[in-house]
Amino acid sequence: MSLTWTLAVRNILRNKRRSFLTILLISMTLAILIFTDGYIKAMTDVMVRSATRLYPGDAQIHNISYLAERDGEKTITDVDQQINSLMAEPLVASYSLRALDFGMVSSSANNIAVQVVGVDADLEASVSKLKLSMIRGDYLDNAGSELQILLGGPLADLLEVDLGDRLVVSVNNYQSDDIDQRLFRVSGIFEMKSKFFDEGLVFIQLPQAQAMMGIGQGIHEIAFNLTDESLSGVKDLALWSRLATPQTVAEGWTTLMPDLAAILALTGYSLLIIGTILFVVATLGVINAMFMSIYERTYEFGVILAIGTRRTSVFNLILIEGFVLCLLALVLGAALGAGVTLWVGAIGIDYGSMDVSGVALAEILRPELRLLQFTELPFAVLVMTLVACLYPAIHAARIVPAKALHKSL
Secondary structure, eight states: HHHHHHHHHHHHHHHHHHHHHHHHHHHHHHHHHHHHHHHHHHHEEEHHHHHTTTTOOOOOETTTTTHHTTTTTOOBOOOOHHHHHHHTTTTTEEEEEEEEEEEEEOOOEEEEEEEEEEEEEHHHHTSTTGGEEEEEEEEOTTTTTTTTEEHHHHHHHHHHTTTTOOEEEEEEETTTTEEEHHHHHHHEEEESHHHHHHHHHHEHHHHHHHHHHHHTOOBSSSEESSSSSSGGTTTOHHHHHHHHSSEEEEEEHHOOHHHHHHHHHHHHHHHHHHHHHHHHHHHEEEHHHHHHHHHHTHHHHHHHTTOOOOOOHHHHHHHHHHHHHHHHHHHHHHHHHHHHHHHHHHOBOOOOTTTEEEEEEOOOOOOOOOGGGGGGGHHOOOOHHHHHHHHHHHHHHOOHHHTTTTTOO
């Protein structure tokens, strides 16, 4: 066996340029796979955080009939009981109470349909990034004026208003079955880098919203974050049933946003598709390199077979050559892939206000490394290389000595 390995190494060093190019091809395959996996993982995490931590929250509680038609009359009435349940759960990190309904916001220049959201300023700051998204003016103050209203920068441009300007907000009052209109002054302008949020939401104090909508002390939504955000994607998490009551339902973001969950599920196939393409290219390159090496040594193979060398030994020799080439390539590829991933991760990829499948990439995307990139991916590349070497190895083992000895190099 030691002689076979020695011959394999010598054959690799015989044509250093071809061996180097083969190693480079295999190593680049692994490096691209490592970076692609890190990129896809970062993209998925950013999309989930942008879709949840930006405003909606990891999970939400609603009246069991509310989400079907967004009926503003279907409120959560046992608010204190829900709050006590949330505070008793160690998995719940923070929560926010919201009263929300579709309405109209009017300025002297324009009228625009929006979703009016009433929030407790302190609780909302612990769940969403509304407070961190303020670009001008002041965030809501629970002890401040009842005329406070926050709106997105793009919406302010459409309404042609600025800080201190007056706005009229109109929503349906479910108690009087009439339209309730009230005057507000723009106290702050935010920018979440999401068209839906920046152009479609306005925020007022929770008591004001409850009074305008005629829902008493009821609310429409309790948004909350978990201590481990990855748990919010578990559909059968026991927490949902513990927080649910006969009148309310608790759901994670995968249930609340099934379209996004389906899109993210498909991202898992991206690496498979890219890997398949790279594997096909790398396999053809390895097969070509091995055949060139075999053709150059056809006469030698004829000699060793003629003197009694077993065909299995020739077969093993070609596989060992491919194995050694792959090992060298894996070391180089892992180093290149890790280096590029760390470098891009340190710099970050800023997509600005770009939306991907309706979700704003509100954070800088930073590709990251993880264990499978140095275990599963290299193993897959190794298997690919050995599979690519099978055909050349079989061809070399089936060389006919009589014909090979007539070959002149």
